[in-house]
Amino acid sequence: MLDDLSTGYRTRDGVRVVAKNLCGVIPTGAVTCLLGPNGSGKSTLLRTIANLQAPISGCVRIDGVPVGRISSHDLSQLIGIVLTGRGSTNAMKTEELVGLGRTPYTNYWGRLTSADRCIVDKSISEVGANELRGRLVASLSDGEMQKIMIAKTLAQQTPVIMLDEPTAFLDFPGKVELMRLLRRLASEGKTIFLSTHDLDIALAMTDYVWLLDRQGCLETGDVDSIGRSGSLERLFSCHGLQYNPDLRHFEIN
Numbered sequence: 001m002l003d004d005l006s007t008g009y010r011t012r013d014g015v016r017v018v019a020k021n022l023c024g025v026i027p028t029g030a031v032t033c034l035l036g037p038n039g040s041g042k043s044t045l046l047r048t049i050a051n052l053q054a055p056i057s058g059c060v061r062i063d064g065v066p067v068g069r070i071s072s073h074d075l076s077q078l079i080g081i082v083l084t085g086r087g088s089t090n091a092m093k094t095e096e097l098v099g100l101g102r103t104p105y106t107n108y109w110g111r112l113t114s115a116d117r118c119i120v121d122k123s124i125s126e127v128g129a130n131e132l133r134g135r136l137v138a139s140l141s142d143g144e145m146q147k148i149m150i151a152k153t154l155a156q157q158t159p160v161i162m163l164d165e166p167t168a169f170l171d172f173p174g175k176v177e178l179m180r181l182l183r184r185l186a187s188e189g190k191t192i193f194l195s196t197h198d199l200d201i202a203l204a205m206t207d208y209v210w211l212l213d214r215q216g217c218l219e220t221g222d223v224d225s226i227g228r229s230g231s232l233e234r235l236f237s238c239h240g241l242q243y244n245p246d247l248r249h250f251e252i253n
Helices: 042-049 070-074 096-106 116-124 143-155 174-187 197-203 224-226 231-238
Strands: 001-011 014-024 033-036 059-064 079-082 160-164 193-197 207-214 218-222 239-245 249-252
Touching: 001 042, 014 042, 014 059, 014 218, 033 042, 033 174, 042 160, 042 193, 042 231, 070 096, 079 143, 096 116, 096 143, 116 143, 143 160, 143 174, 160 174, 174 193, 174 197, 174 224, 197 231, 197 249, 207 224, 218 224, 224 231, 231 239
Parallel strands: 033 193, 033 207, 079 160, 160 193
Antiparallel strands: 001 014, 001 059, 207 218, 239 249
């Protein structure tokens, strides 16, 4: 839950507020998509919710507890997050990278048990990446890397999964396959929250929408209510493009 949350950055020159006075609840057991134009602060909001950066004011609560008061170890068992970028993992093999998702549960030495390895294998299979087993991370395409990072998060087995632009590097069948996976996970009780620019796929396959505009204002609701409010057209439509709320997609005239 967002409790009067303001997001942004603290710099040498002061505070830069990106969005302010945000309130909203991410529903449990559903897929919620964070939509907005470039520069609206979607990644900043997602990172703040996941406690990867501090809020400017207000707070994010999980079951009533501010995330800032939850230990990093406990939070790693609550929230799994997939961000863009590779980090320093190029020398790893794919199974090793996915195995890092088990870190919150391993012993001091980080050794995987046979049960951990079974979870890693299952996670790789769930994202359709069996053919990537044994590959070096450095050899993966951006789309292949995205699958492996999602598998790593699945191996973490958290009740909340957050993803920043997870469909960005996938082809169209891959995008649909991923959204189907996320919907299945939500039906099993997980809370899914993702940002994306793939509007048509998101609106066709999501349950709830968080709509963030360039002024830092947030509108939340189910897909139909947001679609009929006119907000989608206001943010994304241009000459010759309009949103059809009955079919849940944008039409080019």
